[in-house]
Amino acid sequence: SQTIHQWPATLVQPVGSPLSLECTVEGTSNPNLYWYRQAAGRGLQLLFYSVGIGQISSEVPQNLSASRPQDRQFILSSKKLLLSDSGFYLCACTGGGETQYFGPGTRLLVL
Amino acid sequence: QKEVEQDPGPLSVPEGAIVSLNCTYSNSAFQYFMWYRQYSRKGPELLMYTYSSGNKEDGRFTAQVDKSSKYISLFIRDSQPSDSATYLCAKNSGGGADGLTFGKGTHLIIQP
Numbered sequence: 001s002q003t004i005h006q007w008p009a010t011l012v013q014p015v016g017s018p019l020s021l022e023c024t025v026e027g028t029s030n031p032n033l034y035w036y037r038q039a040a041g042r043g044l045q046l047l048f049y050s051v052g053i054g055q056i057s058s059e060v061p062q063n064l065s066a067s068r069p070q071d072r073q074f075i076l077s078s079k080k081l082l083l084s085d086s087g088f089y090l091c092a093c094t095g096g097g098e099t100q101y102f103g104p105g106t107r108l109l110v111l
Numbered sequence: 112q113k114e115v116e117q118d119p120g121p122l123s124v125p126e127g128a129i130v131s132l133n134c135t136y137s138n139s140a141f142q143y144f145m146w147y148r149q150y151s152r153k154g155p156e157l158l159m160y161t162y163s164s165g166n167k168e169d170g171r172f173t174a175q176v177d178k179s180s181k182y183i184s185l186f187i188r189d190s191q192p193s194d195s196a197t198y199l200c201a202k203n204s205g206g207g208a209d210g211l212t213f214g215k216g217t218h219l220i221i222q223p
């Protein structure tokens with residue numbers, strides 16, 4: 001079965017600073033990969049998904065971007081963070097069929 | 112109207128009770144349903160998934176789908192304090208690689 005790693009676990013960043021969150025997957029090959037954001041009281045929001053290396057689809061226009069440099073690596077980035085970027089960021093991958101499995105998440109606080 | 116609606120709770124029940132968690136959905140296309148459990152400050156954990164109307168059982172958990180009324184439920188029998196968590200229902204948003212659409216989650220508290 002697949003295992004998803006995310007780091008860092010927690011991050012506190014000033015407004016206007018850059019961001020790089022990393023997700024790696026073990027135990028599967030050629031997975032679909034996803035970035036979600038979970039904000040208090042707002043549920044899980046899909047940000048990006050990728051079906052293969054270098055292939056990124058964006059669901060929500062914003063100051064975030066994603067990249068997939070390797071089959072099992074997914075990166076979420078920003079050049080300049082906003083206060084509204086604070087939240088819990090979750091990486092997920094497909095596990096066969098339509099199901100998705102989630103990583104432990106990164107908690108981001110922008111001050 | 113949100114595609115997946117879920118009462119946020121909190122829902123508080125005594126230990127040993129049967130818990131019923133519910134969601135409604137509006138888009139009848141791509142009917143693959145999932146229930147996730149999320150403990151505080153952790154990633155969601157897949158509990159059950161189904162694409163058929165009717166019941167699917169796994170231990171103390173039963174997922175129920177009623178496509179005619181667009182209603183999905185999760186029942187927990189013999190509830191335990193360790194079941195205290197937020198429960199998220201989800202359905203697929205489209206065919207292929209599309210992500211999932213989630214309800215906002217129901218916060219469940221099992222009182223010892």
